[in-house]
Amino acid sequence: MAAVDHNAPVEAAPSPHRAMLRRALAHGGVTIGAGLLLIIIVMAVIGPFLIAHGPYDQDLTARLVPPIWMEGGSWEHPFGTDQLGRDYLARLLYGARISLMIGFGTVFIAGTIGTVLGVAAGYFGGRVDMVVTFLISVRLSTPLVLVALAVVSIVGGSLQVVVLVLGLLLWDRFAVVMRASTMQLRAIEYVTAARAIGCSTPRILTREIMPNVMNNLIVVTTLEMAHAILLEAVLSFLGLGVKPPTPSWGLMIAEGREVLLFEPWLITIPGLALLTLVLSINLVGDGIRDVTSPEDR
Amino acid sequence: MKPLLEVEDLVVDIPVAGGDLHAVRGIDLSVEKGETLCIVGESGCGKSLTSLAIMDLLPTKARRHAARIAFDGIEIQSLRPRQMADMRGDRMAMIFQEPMTSLNPSYTIGNQLIETYLAHRRTSTKEARDRAIDLLERVGITAAASRLAHYPHQLSGGLRQRVMIAMSLMCEPELIIADEPTTALDVTIQAQILLLLAELQRELGMAMILITHDLGVVARVADKVAVMYAGEIVEAGRATDVFASPSHPYTTGLLECIPVPGKTAPGARLGTIGGIVPSLVGDVAGCAFRDRCRFAAPTCAEPAPAQTASVGHSYRCWFPEGARMPSTVEGLVHGH
Amino acid sequence: MVTDPPTTAHPVLELRAVSKVYRVQTTMFNRPRDLRAVDDVSLQLHRGDVLGLVGESGCGKSTLSRLLLGLEAPTSGEVLIDGKPMTGTSIRDRARRIQPIFQDPYASLNPRKTVADIIALPLRVHSIGERSDDAKRVTEMMDRVGLPARMLLNYPNQLSGGQRQRVAIARALVMRPEIIICDEPTSALDVSVQSQILNLLMDLHDEFGLTYLFISHDLSVVQHIASRVAVMYLGRIIEARKSTQLFADPLHPYSKALLDSVLTPEIGMGLPETNLGATFPNPIDPPPGCAFHPRCGHAMQRCHKERPPTLREGSDRVECWLHDDLEAEQTRAVDAQRSTAATPDTV
Numbered sequence A: 001m002a003a004v005d006h007n008a009p010v011e012a013a014p015s016p017h018r019a020m021l022r023r024a025l026a027h028g029g030v031t032i033g034a035g036l037l038l039i040i041i042v043m044a045v046i047g048p049f050l051i052a053h054g055p056y057d058q059d060l061t062a063r064l065v066p067p068i069w070m071e072g073g074s075w076e077h078p079f080g081t082d083q084l085g086r087d088y089l090a091r092l093l094y095g096a097r098i099s100l101m102i103g104f105g106t107v108f109i110a111g112t113i114g115t116v117l118g119v120a121a122g123y124f125g126g127r128v129d130m131v132v133t134f135l136i137s138v139r140l141s142t143p144l145v146l147v148a149l150a151v152v153s154i155v156g157g158s159l160q161v162v163v164l165v166l167g168l169l170l171w172d173r174f175a176v177v178m179r180a181s182t183m184q185l186r187a188i189e190y191v192t193a194a195r196a197i198g199c200s201t202p203r204i205l206t207r208e209i210m211p212n213v214m215n216n217l218i219v220v221t222t223l224e225m226a227h228a229i230l231l232e233a234v235l236s237f238l239g240l241g242v243k244p245p246t247p248s249w250g251l252m253i254a255e256g257r258e259v260l261l262f263e264p265w266l267i268t269i270p271g272l273a274l275l276t277l278v279l280s281i282n283l284v285g286d287g288i289r290d291v292t293s294p295e296d297r
Numbered sequence B: 001m002k003p004l005l006e007v008e009d010l011v012v013d014i015p016v017a018g019g020d021l022h023a024v025r026g027i028d029l030s031v032e033k034g035e036t037l038c039i040v041g042e043s044g045c046g047k048s049l050t051s052l053a054i055m056d057l058l059p060t061k062a063r064r065h066a067a068r069i070a071f072d073g074i075e076i077q078s079l080r081p082r083q084m085a086d087m088r089g090d091r092m093a094m095i096f097q098e099p100m101t102s103l104n105p106s107y108t109i110g111n112q113l114i115e116t117y118l119a120h121r122r123t124s125t126k127e128a129r130d131r132a133i134d135l136l137e138r139v140g141i142t143a144a145a146s147r148l149a150h151y152p153h154q155l156s157g158g159l160r161q162r163v164m165i166a167m168s169l170m171c172e173p174e175l176i177i178a179d180e181p182t183t184a185l186d187v188t189i190q191a192q193i194l195l196l197l198a199e200l201q202r203e204l205g206m207a208m209i210l211i212t213h214d215l216g217v218v219a220r221v222a223d224k225v226a227v228m229y230a231g232e233i234v235e236a237g238r239a240t241d242v243f244a245s246p247s248h249p250y251t252t253g254l255l256e257c258i259p260v261p262g263k264t265a266p267g268a269r270l271g272t273i274g275g276i277v278p279s280l281v282g283d284v285a286g287c288a289f290r291d292r293c294r295f296a297a298p299t300c301a302e303p304a305p306a307q308t309a310s311v312g313h314s315y316r317c318w319f320p321e322g323a324r325m326p327s328t329v330e331g332l333v334h335g336h
Numbered sequence C: 001m002v003t004d005p006p007t008t009a010h011p012v013l014e015l016r017a018v019s020k021v022y023r024v025q026t027t028m029f030n031r032p033r034d035l036r037a038v039d040d041v042s043l044q045l046h047r048g049d050v051l052g053l054v055g056e057s058g059c060g061k062s063t064l065s066r067l068l069l070g071l072e073a074p075t076s077g078e079v080l081i082d083g084k085p086m087t088g089t090s091i092r093d094r095a096r097r098i099q100p101i102f103q104d105p106y107a108s109l110n111p112r113k114t115v116a117d118i119i120a121l122p123l124r125v126h127s128i129g130e131r132s133d134d135a136k137r138v139t140e141m142m143d144r145v146g147l148p149a150r151m152l153l154n155y156p157n158q159l160s161g162g163q164r165q166r167v168a169i170a171r172a173l174v175m176r177p178e179i180i181i182c183d184e185p186t187s188a189l190d191v192s193v194q195s196q197i198l199n200l201l202m203d204l205h206d207e208f209g210l211t212y213l214f215i216s217h218d219l220s221v222v223q224h225i226a227s228r229v230a231v232m233y234l235g236r237i238i239e240a241r242k243s244t245q246l247f248a249d250p251l252h253p254y255s256k257a258l259l260d261s262v263l264t265p266e267i268g269m270g271l272p273e274t275n276l277g278a279t280f281p282n283p284i285d286p287p288p289g290c291a292f293h294p295r296c297g298h299a300m301q302r303c304h305k306e307r308p309p310t311l312r313e314g315s316d317r318v319e320c321w322l323h324d325d326l327e328a329e330q331t332r333a334v335d336a337q338r339s340t341a342a343t344p345d346t347v
Helices: A002-007 A016-026 A028-051 A088-124 A126-140 A144-155 A161-171 A170-187 A189-197 A201-237 A251-259 A265-296 B047-056 B082-086 B108-119 B127-139 B156-168 B187-204 B215-221 B240-245 B247-259 C061-068 C091-095 C116-126 C131-144 C160-175 C193-206 C219-223 C243-248 C252-261 C301-303 C321-341
Strands: B005-016 B019-031 B034-041 B063-065 B069-072 B092-095 B174-181 B207-212 B224-229 B232-238 B306-309 B313-316 C013-024 C033-043 C051-053 C076-081 C098-101 C179-183 C212-217 C228-233 C236-244 C310-312 C317-318
Touching: A002 C061, A016 A028, A016 A265, A016 C236, A028 A265, A088 A170, A088 A201, A088 A251, A088 A265, A126 A170, A144 A161, A144 A201, A144 B034, A161 A201, A170 A201, A189 A201, A189 C091, A189 C098, A189 C116, A189 C160, A201 A251, B005 B047, B019 B047, B019 B207, B019 B224, B019 B232, B034 B047, B047 B092, B047 B174, B047 B207, B069 B313, B092 B156, B108 B127, B108 B156, B127 B156, B127 C321, B156 B187, B174 B187, B174 B224, B187 B207, B187 B215, B187 C252, B207 B215, B207 C091, B215 B240, B224 B240, B224 B247, B232 B240, B232 B247, B247 C193, C013 C061, C013 C310, C033 C061, C033 C236, C051 C061, C051 C219, C061 C076, C061 C179, C061 C212, C091 C098, C091 C116, C098 C160, C116 C131, C116 C160, C131 C160, C160 C193, C193 C219, C212 C219, C219 C252, C228 C243, C228 C252, C236 C243, C236 C252
Parallel strands: B034 B207, B034 B224, B092 B174, B174 B207, C051 C212, C051 C228, C098 C179, C179 C212
Antiparallel strands: B005 B019, B005 B063, B005 B069, B224 B232, B232 B313, B306 B313, C013 C033, C013 C076, C228 C236, C236 C317, C310 C317
């Protein structure tokens, strides 16, 4: 009801930022997701310094040691070791770094491309819009995994190559969402007012448009980050992602495949890690969408 | 004569962060056959929720209770949803402000008109179609038969509102509730639509509740007026009485805000009502208008009693018109 | 406010035969067609004028305001400020002299900015004064428009509709422009707030010596505030006269119909019969002859075929065949005299 906002006394209404923070903290999804994500990030950053084993240290005398909760496990290797006797916990923590780097790196590249294209198309319309819409259609009709596989198999897999390839492939959703939300704002009166004041176009785009499409940008960012992390896992699993012995979670799952029937934890541990990371990112994204949408009304 | 619609002590609460929003706070209404009641008030006063409460169309989280909501002697609150749905569109119909959003864009107007009729009447499509054409002609749409094949977006705002009116009339309702039916339209079209409504009402003997913020509309079409402020009816009576001697300080204030050609000198300062509407979240005590009232006194912190100005013309205020003194109460906000 | 403004040599704002044509693609397969949103409009605003611009939605009022603000360029004709053509001047230069106030205070303020940032924006964009003086200028302006200084750091969502509109007014005035384009500034507001904003606009007009183009569909408001009134129909100004004269005796049948449609809160008047049968015509496909003839009760044979000429008398004008015989001779004579005398054209 309109009654709720304009009748509220001035002092009672919190600022938009504070109101959003308050709503975010009250939102179960955001708090759980952000909490999990924070834990994963902290562990990825400081974890490897806290354990004795390096992710590449092989100990062929201690191959396939089961994790601590299984018979024969020891505190020496809480998550056990793999076929080459490498400490699984160390590899897992190091793999978190890889996944996060893939996630952040990809959305940085894809987000920049997609936002620039989308905002330009939405704000300028006309021919710019036609070109961008065409590019989006082209991108949407490209089979994602096949192109990624092909490129990586030609150029050769490495962390940098995977980030670059995914970044160049995953910008479409950014462009679509940014285009639509910019278009809505283009005709809104505060943007017209800024033009009538004589603001330059870059200023209008950065000060008037961007802050108001930020919510949508954040939501897409989280979705695409999760998407990128999963795609990297797929590529690595197929042997076309990051190169061994780099401990990518996807690669760890691939390596564990051979002994799936006898040592299933080799797959379940990185699998669960992947699930947790992607789930936490998605929870944050969905939550932010819930938290910010009523505010725009 | 027994009124067609009687509402007693209607309350609508909406749970919001920080408590309940008391959007409608105990109002009484009655409309007789063939009569036009205008509910007038500013945004957020609860006028639209009142109409939705009568139609049982409130948003799901809103809570309604009333001592009595009787339509033609039937207590609406005790009806099952199915029975209420049968009543809506058949015996009581509603017209909304924005005809574009209240017509379904994916169906032709003919389709929508005929559906409405078939939903309530056992009859053939042919008969429903004839009735649709007949009604479109009645609401002043030329070439009605060919218009049936049009989609809402192909019509202008004025035409769409005419279609809405035709749709609400399909089943010859006894009561029409029109919520700001002309607010989105141009002044020239507004006059035509109001005239059309008035004519149809006279012809069919319908009762009408017209909800508006525009005192100009009220003065021209109302038999009875209810002025709402902060969820309450602060003044009610026959339109002639209320406009001839507005008695609540809010009503007089509102009338002073509007420039009247020929009466208000051009360029002269217009009357204003200072302050803002109080929050209706949580407990609301005393006269809700007191913070903005020129005549507020300490007594006004208590609920205001009903006063009678003349037969059938009452208002809620501690002070009858002659007994008002300019306010000495501190803390009046003015100028916003 | 209705008193005659002091006449200066140049009108502060002038439109000379301004047209704006859009190419419109009606369906995918048709050739694009022309929509004359503004058609040959000539208007003058003198310093201190309040020109009310009235007409139905779609008549070209908003396009006209966008042309004046420099948001769009006219297809033909020119806009002059203080007698100097605006073609070639940047939107920045124009912005210092003409500022808008919009209808919807919920859409006209950026929800992510504080009141202080919103009002200071023009100062920053045009580098007016020292940055350190911004706060002072902003609070001064807020005080002028009746906003308490404690709202400086509030966000728009914390303000009421009336307060928001005051912020929009402060933003428009902080650069001290000469001309304000008020585009339905009170239509979205509640009645009690509307009168406060109108009073404020009238006060500011007197205080700063402003010139207003006041676009509104509410004729009671226009009559109250405007010194001159222009009536627009399908992109053309069909009548422009002093407010008192136009409201007392509208010459064009459309002006009369508009006036008749006004519903004042007076009891016992009933509803007016305007006889404006058909609805607003499609601007892509305007009727031939006088564009108003399909809705006109006085339409004659001639109205169906020929467009009525613009009849001028001083700065008054009307476009209607009904008044042709009475005034045409006289007007033509005056025009001829003028063009030989080569005095500045006062339309």
